[in-house]
Amino acid sequence: MSDVVLITGADGVVGRLMRARLAREGRLLRLLDVVRPEDPAEGEAVEVIEASVTDEAAMRAACEGVAAIIHLGGISVEGPWADILSANIDGTRVVMEAARDAGVARVVLASSNHAAGFYDLDDVPDVGLAADAFPRPDTYYGVSKVAMEALGSLFHDRYGIDVTALRIGSCFEKPWDRRSLWTWMSPDDGARLLEACLATPEPGFRVVWGISRNTRRWWSLEAGEAIGYHPQDDSEIFAAELLGEAIDDGPQGPEERLAGGKFCFTPLGEHQQK
Numbered sequence: 001m002s003d004v005v006l007i008t009g010a011d012g013v014v015g016r017l018m019r020a021r022l023a024r025e026g027r028l029l030r031l032l033d034v035v036r037p038e039d040p041a042e043g044e045a046v047e048v049i050e051a052s053v054t055d056e057a058a059m060r061a062a063c064e065g066v067a068a069i070i071h072l073g074g075i076s077v078e079g080p081w082a083d084i085l086s087a088n089i090d091g092t093r094v095v096m097e098a099a100r101d102a103g104v105a106r107v108v109l110a111s112s113n114h115a116a117g118f119y120d121l122d123d124v125p126d127v128g129l130a131a132d133a134f135p136r137p138d139t140y141y142g143v144s145k146v147a148m149e150a151l152g153s154l155f156h157d158r159y160g161i162d163v164t165a166l167r168i169g170s171c172f173e174k175p176w177d178r179r180s181l182w183t184w185m186s187p188d189d190g191a192r193l194l195e196a197c198l199a200t201p202e203p204g205f206r207v208v209w210g211i212s213r214n215t216r217r218w219w220s221l222e223a224g225e226a227i228g229y230h231p232q233d234d235s236e237i238f239a240a241e242l243l244g245e246a247i248d249d250g251p252q253g254p255e256e257r258l259a260g261g262k263f264c265f266t267p268l269g270e271h272q273q274k
């Protein structure tokens, strides 16, 4: 019998990057999104479900027989409060309740650096900013990630579900500017991190940074290493191409010094482009 791993928001950037990387012998990926994920290719151990994480009946059905959930679904940038509240906060509540009712033992939550966006590089100790640093959200989106972490903690303490919340930096194919050189998590490291979350014995409730072993990082890898996440990529290989002669310049202004970057200055509640 296969282990079933349910991935919500599977049609998004991270979900698409992880689909092939998380394929394993003996594992079935159940991919759920409001936008129907691509049908399985020949021989691919994948099921697709078109549904919202806010739909209680659909989530209950999706959780049947599931060993672990990777919850990525929701709004991934700043947006109107009502939309964020529904998709991200209520959606996570529905996911956690469905997990509890179906007896799902383990949940990985896609939190974000924007739960801690107002930490300033200049205030951080040499060992780096701890993954569970007290929240300093930079947007309503960031608030929803703080609420997500709180829901994970609640469902761990009440019902014993193992929950790891990932404060993801920037999980894309490549970094694209100076800030993303320290926030980047390569897709391969993203898969390593998710595998560590799925495999580590008795994680309890934890918060972990989702970044690569970037030379320029200032977020601590310690909490990740404690669950067996040993990132192997370093964004520095892109630095010369991205920064040219400015390669050794320090951060240029607050957008490059604050953990949340430009999100710290985005008008609250306005639709934001990804």
Ligand SMILES: NC(=O)c1ccc[n+]([C@@H]2O[C@H](COP(=O)([O-])OP(=O)(O)OC[C@H]3O[C@@H](n4cnc5c(N)ncnc54)[C@H](O)[C@@H]3O)[C@@H](O)[C@H]2O)c1
Residues within 6 Å of the ligand: 008, 009, 010, 011, 012, 013, 014, 015, 032, 033, 034, 035, 051, 052, 053, 054, 071, 072, 073, 074, 075, 076, 077, 087, 091, 110, 111, 112, 113, 167, 168, 169, 170, 171, 172
């Ligand atoms: N990519 C990153 O660097 C990054 C950084 C920090 C946090 N995150 C978090 O990781 C997760 C995935 O990020 P992403 O970059 O793939 O975002 P994305 O916007 O590309 O994907 C999100 C997916 O969720 C789906 N979705 C939206 N509302 C939904 C709902 N109600 N029910 C089910 N699915 C819904 C969307 O259709 C989309 O496919 C998000 O929760 C995001 O907040 C991502």
